[in-house]
Structure formats: C-alpha cells, structure tokens
Amino acid sequence: MRKIDFRLNGVPVSIETQLNRRLLDVLHEDFELIGVKEGCGEGECGACAVLIDHEVVNSCSIPIANCLGKDIVTIEGFSNTSRYKILKNAFEEEGAVQCGFCTPGMMIAAESLLNKNSNPTIEEIKIGLSGNLCRCTGYNMIIKAIKRAAKEGDGKW
Amino acid sequence: MKDISKSIFKTDGDEKISGQAKYVADIKLPDMQHALTKRSSIVCGEIKNIEYPTIPEGYFIVDHRDVPGKNVVKIIYEDMPVFTEKEITYLHEPILLVCGPDKSIVKDIVDNIKIEYIEKKPVFDWVNSAVHYHFDKGESKSIFAKADRVIEYDYETGYQEQAYIETQGFIGYLEGEKVTLSGSIQCPYYVKNAVIQALGTADDLVRIIQPSVGGAFGGKEEFPSLIACQLACAIKKVKKPIQLIYEREEDMLVTTKRHPARMHFSAAIGKNNELLGLKVNAGIDAGANIGLSAVVLARALIAGTGAYTIDNFDASGDVFITNTVPNGAFRGFGAPQMFYGVEMFMEHVARDLGIDQLEFKKKYLAKQNDLTSTCGIFRDPIIMNEMLEKALEISDYKKKRKEYSNPLSNKGIGISLFFHGCGFTGSGEAKIIKAKVKLKKDKFNKVYILVAAVDMGQGIRTTLRKVVSHILEIPIEDVIFDFPDTDFVPDSGPTVASRTMMIVGGLIARACETMKKRWKESEFIIEKTYIQPEYIKFDDETFTGDAYPAYSWGINVVEVRVDPNTYQTKVLNTWSVYDVGKSIDDRIILGQADGGLTQGIAYGYLEVMNHVNGVIKQKNMTDYIIPTAMDTGNMETVIYENPYAFGPYGAKGVGELTLIGGAPAVCFAIEQAVNKRIHKIPASPEYILEMMNDEKNRL
Numbered sequence: 001m002r003k004i005d006f007r008l009n010g011v012p013v014s015i016e017t018q019l020n021r022r023l024l025d026v027l028h029e030d031f032e033l034i035g036v037k038e039g040c041g042e043g044e045c046g047a048c049a050v051l052i053d054h055e056v057v058n059s060c061s062i063p064i065a066n067c068l069g070k071d072i073v074t075i076e077g078f079s080n081t082s083r084y085k086i087l088k089n090a091f092e093e094e095g096a097v098q099c100g101f102c103t104p105g106m107m108i109a110a111e112s113l114l115n116k117n118s119n120p121t122i123e124e125i126k127i128g129l130s131g132n133l134c135r136c137t138g139y140n141m142i143i144k145a146i147k148r149a150a151k152e153g154d155g156k157w
Numbered sequence: 158m159k160d161i162s163k164s165i166f167k168t169d170g171d172e173k174i175s176g177q178a179k180y181v182a183d184i185k186l187p188d189m190q191h192a193l194t195k196r197s198s199i200v201c202g203e204i205k206n207i208e209y210p211t212i213p214e215g216y217f218i219v220d221h222r223d224v225p226g227k228n229v230v231k232i233i234y235e236d237m238p239v240f241t242e243k244e245i246t247y248l249h250e251p252i253l254l255v256c257g258p259d260k261s262i263v264k265d266i267v268d269n270i271k272i273e274y275i276e277k278k279p280v281f282d283w284v285n286s287a288v289h290y291h292f293d294k295g296e297s298k299s300i301f302a303k304a305d306r307v308i309e310y311d312y313e314t315g316y317q318e319q320a321y322i323e324t325q326g327f328i329g330y331l332e333g334e335k336v337t338l339s340g341s342i343q344c345p346y347y348v349k350n351a352v353i354q355a356l357g358t359a360d361d362l363v364r365i366i367q368p369s370v371g372g373a374f375g376g377k378e379e380f381p382s383l384i385a386c387q388l389a390c391a392i393k394k395v396k397k398p399i400q401l402i403y404e405r406e407e408d409m410l411v412t413t414k415r416h417p418a419r420m421h422f423s424a425a426i427g428k429n430n431e432l433l434g435l436k437v438n439a440g441i442d443a444g445a446n447i448g449l450s451a452v453v454l455a456r457a458l459i460a461g462t463g464a465y466t467i468d469n470f471d472a473s474g475d476v477f478i479t480n481t482v483p484n485g486a487f488r489g490f491g492a493p494q495m496f497y498g499v500e501m502f503m504e505h506v507a508r509d510l511g512i513d514q515l516e517f518k519k520k521y522l523a524k525q526n527d528l529t530s531t532c533g534i535f536r537d538p539i540i541m542n543e544m545l546e547k548a549l550e551i552s553d554y555k556k557k558r559k560e561y562s563n564p565l566s567n568k569g570i571g572i573s574l575f576f577h578g579c580g581f582t583g584s585g586e587a588k589i590i591k592a593k594v595k596l597k598k599d600k601f602n603k604v605y606i607l608v609a610a611v612d613m614g615q616g617i618r619t620t621l622r623k624v625v626s627h628i629l630e631i632p633i634e635d636v637i638f639d640f641p642d643t644d645f646v647p648d649s650g651p652t653v654a655s656r657t658m659m660i661v662g663g664l665i666a667r668a669c670e671t672m673k674k675r676w677k678e679s680e681f682i683i684e685k686t687y688i689q690p691e692y693i694k695f696d697d698e699t700f701t702g703d704a705y706p707a708y709s710w711g712i713n714v715v716e717v718r719v720d721p722n723t724y725q726t727k728v729l730n731t732w733s734v735y736d737v738g739k740s741i742d743d744r745i746i747l748g749q750a751d752g753g754l755t756q757g758i759a760y761g762y763l764e765v766m767n768h769v770n771g772v773i774k775q776k777n778m779t780d781y782i783i784p785t786a787m788d789t790g791n792m793e794t795v796i797y798e799n800p801y802a803f804g805p806y807g808a809k810g811v812g813e814l815t816l817i818g819g820a821p822a823v824c825f826a827i828e829q830a831v832n833k834r835i836h837k838i839p840a841s842p843e844y845i846l847e848m849m850n851d852e853k854n855r856l
Binding site for chain 2: 028029032033034035036037038039040041042044045047074075076079088091092093094095097098099100101102103104107125126127128129130132133134135136137138139140141142143
C-alpha cells in the first residue's frame with residue numbers, strides 16, 4: 001500500500017492503494033467514475049480511455065503507480081467543458097451513439113484528436129479513432145460527428 | 158402531424174454520452190461477493206476426481222449439487238447443464254463457481270482446484286447429426302432428371318464472434334426467498350424462466366431487471382440464461398449479493414458464436430440456360446449442445462432460394478454436434494450463411510452460363526404473390542426492381558463493373574440482393590411466444606410502456622416512445638419507458654428476430670388506439686396479446702406455408718481495392734438500399750444500416766475465428782480482428798417506404814437485414830479485383846493467396 005497523489009478531473013486527490021492496481025479499477029471502484037468502462041482489459045478497445053496530461057491513454061493498461069503527479073481527466077470531468085457540449089450535440093445530431101458502451105472513450109479520443117488538430121480530414125479522424133472499437137455503428141456516424149464538432153466548435157479547440 | 162420517420166435525439170443519448178448510463182459492472186451492492194467459473198481443461202471425457210485447496214471462511218464452492226431444481230438450462234432445446242456433473246463435452250465447460258469477497262483469493266482458489274479427468278476421443282468432424290430437416294417445392298425430384306445440365310458448387314462459412322464491447326455478466330441478490338438478477342441480456346423472460354426451472358422455485362420468487370446493455374447482436378439471447386442459473390444457485394447458497402462478470406478472454410472462449418456452415422448447391426439448367434430448379438444441402442456446426450441450432454438451420458434453409466423465386470426447390474440440412482464451444486444466436490440467425498451461399502452460387506452459375514450475373518438474378522427476383530421457398534405467399538408488394546435501379550444509379554455500378562474488369566485496376570465492385578423474414582420463424586410467434594404488452598395511463602396523463610423489450614443499442618427506448626407519442630399526440634417526455642423489470646412488465650417476448658418494432662411495437666400501437674378512445678378516463682391499463690394474422694399459417698413438420706408474416710428487403714453494393722502484394726482488402730465505398738416498411742426514425746435506421754453492413758462485410762473478408770482440436774485460437778480483441786474506423790469506407794444508404802399492414806406505421810424488421818448482404822457483396826468485389834472465385838469466407842489475405850496459387854480457379 002502506498003499513497004498516490006494526482007489530479008483527477010481538475011481536483012487534487014490522494015489515494016492509499018496497491019501500486020500495481022490498474023488505473024481503470026481505481027477510477028471505477030474507488031472513485032466510482034462509471035464512465036470509464038472495461039471492454040477488453042488489454043488496451044485494445046479504448047472503452048476505458050482517459051486523458052493523462054492531455055494524452056489519450058487506456059486506463060486498463062496503466063498501473064496506478066504511474067499516475068503519481070499526473071493530471072487525469074475522465075468523461076465525468078470532460079463533461080463540464082464547453083467542448084464537451086459541442087461534441088455531445090454533434091454525436092446526437094449524427095446518430096453516433098447506439099449501445100453507448102464505447103461512447104465515453106470515443107468522446108475522450110475525439111477531444112484528444114481535436115486538441116491536436118482542430119480541423120481534421122476524414123482520414124485523420126479515422127486514424128484518431130483507430131484505438132477505439134465500436135461494434136454498433138460502423139464508425140460512419142462517429143466520424144461525421146467529429147467532423148461536425150470541428151466545424152461547430154470553430155475556435156474552441 | 159409530422160412524419161414519424163423524421164429523426165429525434167435518442168432519449169438515452171445524454172446518459173450514454175456523459176458516461177452515466179449504468180451497465181451491469183457499474184452496479185455495486187453492499188457486501189458484494191465475486192464469483193469466477195472453474196472450467197474443464199479437456200475437450201471430451203469425464204471428471205474422475207476433484208481435489209480442492211483449503212477453502213477460507215466466507216468462500217464457497219457452488220456446483221451441480223447446489224442446483225435445487227432441474228440441472229438443465231431452459232433454452233428452446235434443453236441439453237445444456239447448469240453445471241456439468243461428470244461429462245465434459247467441450248473445452249472450458251463450466252464445472253463450478255467459486256464465490257467470495259476478494260476477487261484475487263477467488264481466482265487463487267479456482268487456479269488451485271485440481272481436476273482429474275478420464276479423457277475420451279473428441280469428435281470434430283461433422284458426422285453426428287442431431288437434427289435433420291428436409292422440404293421441397295414443385296417438381297424438385299424430376300426436374301434434375303430433365304435438366305440439360307447440372308451445375309454444383311460448395312461454399313463454406315466460418316465462426317463469427319458477436320464482439321459486443323461490454324462482456325457478459327450479472328449481479329444478483331437475495332431478499333427472503335426471492336432471487337433478483339440484473340444482467341447484460343436481450344431477453345429478460347428467457348432468463349427468468351430458466352432461473353425458475355434451475356431453482357425449482359415459484360414464478361414470483363425470481364425477478365430479472367435489465368440495466369443498460371453494451372451491445373448484444375444475438376450473443377446475449379440464450380447464453381446469459383446459463384450464467385443467470387449458475388449465479389442464482391450461488392446466491393441461494395451464499396445468501397449475499399454476488400457479481401459475476403466475464404473478462405474478455407473468458408467471454409470469447411466460452412460464449413456462443415455464429416455457426417460455421419457448409420453448403421452444397423445444385424442447379425438444374427434448361428436448354429435455354431434457364432434455371433429450372435435448385436437444391437441445397439447445408440450443415441451447421443452446433444458445437445457441444447443443440448440449443449437454438451435447429452431454429453438457426455430452419456431459417457437458413459428457408460432462405461435457400463435467396464431473394465429469388467425458384468419453382469422447383471429442395472432443401473435439406475443437419476445440425477451437427479461436435480466437441481466444440483456451443484454456437485448460438487447472432488444477428489441474422491442462419492440467414493447470413495445461406496445468403497452468402499446462394500448469392501455466390503447464383504453468380505457462379507451465371508458466369509458458367511456466360512450470362513451477365515445481375516441480369517440472371519433479376520430474371521428470378523421474387524415478385525408479389527410468388528410462392529416462397531416453403532410455398533407460402535409473398536403477399537405484400539416487393540419493390541426490389543425499383544430499389545435495384547436506385548442502387549445501380551447511386552453506386553454507378555455498371556460503369557465501375559466494366560472499368561474494374563481490367564485486372565490492373567486491383568479494384569472490384571459487387572452487389573447482393575437479399576431479404577430477411579421478420580419475426581420468429583414458423584409458428585413460433587403464434588404458438589410459443591404469444592407476446593403480451595401493457596400500456597398504462599396515470600392521472601397526470603403520463604403513459605407507461607410496459608414491455609420486456611431491451612434496448613441494446615438499436616434504439617427501441619426512443620422509437621417505441623416515439624410511436625406512442627405520435628399516436629396519442631402527446632409529448633415524448635410524457636411517455637415513460639423504464640428498463641424492463643419482470644416484476645412490472647409482461648412477457649412481450651425476447652428482443653430478437655427483428656421482431657421488436659414490428660410485433661411488440663405493433664401491439665403497443667394497437668394499445669395506443671384503444672387508449673386514445675378512453676383518454677378521458679383518469680387511470681387505466683390496456684393489455685394486448687399477439688394474434689398471428691389469420692392467413693399466416695405454417696406447418697413446422699413439413700415446412701409448408703408462410704414462415705414469416707412479413708419480409709424486409711435489401712441491396713448492398715461494395716467497392717474494394719485488393720493490394721496486389723499483400724492481398725489485403727480495403728473497403729472503399731458502400732451503397733445500400735433497404736425496404737424496411739416504414740422507418741420509425743431515419744437516423745436510428747441509418748445507424749442500424751451502417752453497423753449491420755460493417756459487421757456483414759467484416760464477416761465476409763476480415764473476421765477470422767477458428768478452432769484447432771476444440772481450442773478456439775482467437776481469445777481476445779487483439780487476435781480476433783473486428784473493423785476499426787480505419788476499415789470503414791464511405792457509406793451511403795437509401796430507405797424505401799413499403800408499409801406492412803400490421804407493423805406500427807407500416808414498420809417491418811431492420812436490425813438483422815442490414816448484416817445479411819455484406820459478405821456476398823464484398824466477396825463479389827474481391828472476386829473481380831483478384832479475378833478468382835471465392836468459395837469460403839472470410840476471404841482473408843491467406844485465403845486469397847491460396848486462390849491465387851490455384852491455377853484452376855478462374856473467374
């Protein structure tokens with residue numbers, strides 16, 4: 001057991017825990033952040049994606065020990081931003097949500113992508129989403145949603 | 158009043174996008190225990206002895222001795238034990254559960270249970286037929302004798318894994334004698350009835366609640382009943398809340414998949430190159446249990462004529478038992494296998510006859526009032542010719558087909574024509590399911606939809622509310638559709654077979670009409686039970702009559718490029734045209750279209766799963782490749798209206814239809830790109846390489 005300090009959704013937090021626990025479990029169990037989903041447990045599907053120091057990371061593949069001093073944002077934190085509102089509206093307008101299990105991870109991947117490239121092409125969006133699996137939508141509407149968000153959020157990213 | 162097809166935002170969009178929708182893993186209960194399954198490490202044999210480690214206090218073993226009722230999972234065909242007693246029929250067959258407060262200690266116990274087996278020789282060949290079906294139409298026997306020539310080919314399809322992003326799981330607890338389970342499921346009443354049988358308990362002592370479901374695609378139709386029965390027995394023993402959620406590897410290795418199939422087709426060809434008759438013999442691999450396999454085979458055989466009217470037809474097939482993981486429901490339910498086979502065959506026959514493939518197919522396209530493969534009648538208008546014109550126009554098919562006949566292009570374009578029978582096959586809807594729905598109005602003029610239909614992503618929580626809101630002319634906010642809870646909703650049947658909107662929605666629409674007349678009354682409940690239209694009759698023994706009350710129709714066009722060095726296929730563009738009766742929400746239907754086609758195309762060229770001596774070789778999302786955003790081409794879909802009288806606003810089935818045409822369409826495109834014929838899916842780079850080395854294989 002050791003004490004780990006980090007920032008979580010903008011707030012400094014501290015937790016006493018085993019160092020080898022997955023960040024996913026700490027977020028889901030200890031902090032009850034249910035927007036972080038376990039899909040595969042091996043860094044393949046992106047359902048557990050969070051931002052660590054603004055980079056998209058699969059939280060199932062990160063031991064909590066590596067989070068010391070980091071700035072971690074989950075969908076719960078991101079949902080308080082104006083960029084979230086633009087993305088959310090775009091996801092709804094384009095029909096990008098079906099079962100919803102991959103959706104928070106997709107939102108996080110989209111935020112990360114748009115942060116790096118505020119006006120991505122279709123190909124760049126596909127590359128940006130390639131770490132997130134969705135079995136329902138065939139991605140078409142998610143890609144369109146991100147294209148729409150980039151347009152409507154002009155200047156926000 | 159505005160058109161119901163006009164899209165609205167999904168009513169659960171908010172909670173899903175913000176991550177606040179609760180799936181089963183998000184439910185935590187006080188004093189919650191964890192359960193893990195101990196499974197067989199052999200493929201076939203008997204348990205000789207089980208040696209347990211010291212079990213710490215508070216930890217429990219739950220096995221067949223803890224099943225108070227019948228040790229058989231109630232599925233259509235009852236041959237799957239809740240826990241095996243002795244006999245092992247496939248690798249990873251469940252033997253017992255270990256339950257306790259600490260997950261890692263539970264895992265340690267599972268790892269340290271030593272089981273001795275007496276091994277037996279497993280059977281992987283398709284030799285043990287458990288179910289055999291045969292039916293024919295017209296003069297199928299004599300027509301082959303009269304034929305000018307007979308053309309025969311074989312086709313083969315592989316496993317497909319549902320790969321829902323949320324794995325299977327349940328959580329449950331005990332209140333007095335009553336067991337309540339909440340899980341990732343499609344069919345609350347399938348689970349309830351299975352648990353009642355396993356516990357040997359009363360109807361009111363089992364309650365099933367559905368949380369948000371993270372995708373299902375058929376994979377959560379019958380399999381969850383097994384987990385639920387096991388967990389219910391554990392809860393009875395441990396008397397504490399228990400969570401049992403599969404990790405991805407466990408899910409991929411032990412849950413049901415799409416049946417691999419082998420099909421042999423024969424065509425009787427007349428003097429003028431006309432198709433006089435068709436024969437198909439199909440085998441499907443059920444794995445170790447029959448389960449739903451007979452119904453899967455039935456749907457496949459009924460689809461044996463494809464979208465065509467063939468006057469003389471003979472269909473036969475077998476469900477084979479092998480010592481492999483049991484297979485089960487997957488979106489399309491036998492139809493994707495058969496439509497792949499029959500579409501390929503029609504194309505190959507036309508090529509052999511030197512006839513333009515599309516012209517050949519057009520000649521036999523089914524028309525209204527034609528006899529179906531089972532001598533039922535296509536009663537409703539069929540608008541495939543009009544849809545085909547549209548598909549050709551938007552895809553510029555003819556020009557591209559000509560252009561890509563140059564092998565240097567490395568490109569190809571293909572087109573598939575298909576239908577899906579909506580609702581249960583045969584007399585299932587009328588005799589087995591007998592769906593019941595309730596619609597309740599309260600004194601504040603709020604209307605409650607009480608059905609057991611599950612929203613697993615297909616949007617029924619939005620579309621059913623939309624139907625009610627439109628008919629009653631009340632705001633959608635006044636229509637309440639909570640997650641199904643068997644204590645409060647009647648058995649409206651399972652969420653399968655593209656039946657929810659057409660059958661359940663149809664009943665709800667009729668309940669709305671009655672409610673509208675009584676609207677002034679303050680509080681009341683309307684109940685409706687499904688009655689099959691009088692004219693729909695089917696004999697399940699002889700396969701004669703109307704197998705489905707209605708049919709949805711579709712056309713897919715797929716354009717690909719195949720890398721001439723790596724033989725990797727890149728899907729460039731897809732175009733689809735569908736007749737789903739009436740779209741209840743355009744955006745939701747288009748979402749089904751995109752997602753279904755993506756799964757269907759991937760079934761045809763990308764998703765490889767196989768077993769070697771009963772061991773599934775793809776056990777996680779790294780080994781089993783499903784499409785990523787990078788694999789998505791541009792997609793265009795056109796929806797045609799062709800209302801069905803008994804569907805709400807004319808709606809027919811949608812969900813499964815959109816998967817069926819993907820595999821043949823992508824295969825035709827690949828065939829053109831590589832100038833070889835495909836007889837097996839998935840048409841992976843390895844398989845294409847094999848074809849390229851086969852001198853005799855020519856397009």
